[in-house]
Amino acid sequence: GLGRDFDDVQVSGTSGTAADVPDVPDDDPVAEAKEAIVRYMGENPKITYEELSKKISLGRKTVQRYIQSLKDARRIRRIGSERSGHWEVVE
Numbered sequence: 401g402l403g404r405d406f407d408d409v410q411v412s413g414t415s416g417t418a419a420d421v422p423d424v425p426d427d428d429p430v431a432e433a434k435e436a437i438v439r440y441m442g443e444n445p446k447i448t449y450e451e452l453s454k455k456i457s458l459g460r461k462t463v464q465r466y467i468q469s470l471k472d473a474r475r476i477r478r479i480g481s482e483r484s485g486h487w488e489v490v491e
Contacts, residue, residue, distance in 0.1 A: 433458060434466050434475075438489055441476055445486035 436456045440447055449467070453460045470476045477488050 430466070433462075434470055437463065437466055437470065438475055441487040442489045445488065447487065 433456050437452055440452055440455055444451075449460050449463050452467075453463045456463070458466075467476070471478070474490055477490060479485050479488050
């Protein structure tokens with residue numbers, strides 16, 4: 401049949417996390433993606449959501465959410481309109 405017997409499947413993993421090991425940063429894909437967005441905006445202030453989405457391999461909606469979060473945290477700001485404006489990285 402189409403069913404499968406999972407009795408022989410074993411799940412491996414570690415009991416601890418990177419936080420338990422000193423000097424090893426947590427693997428945080430969201431933070432990494434946000435840092436990449438900020439970096440790309442610094443390199444190209446006119447970068448679009450679409451271009452960012454392709455560069456960091458995330459959906460456009462996800463990129464928009466991360467950008468909103470970065471704006472809320474005052475890491476970046478939009479100068480001018482959506483169409484003719486540009487991004488500014490706040491130091």
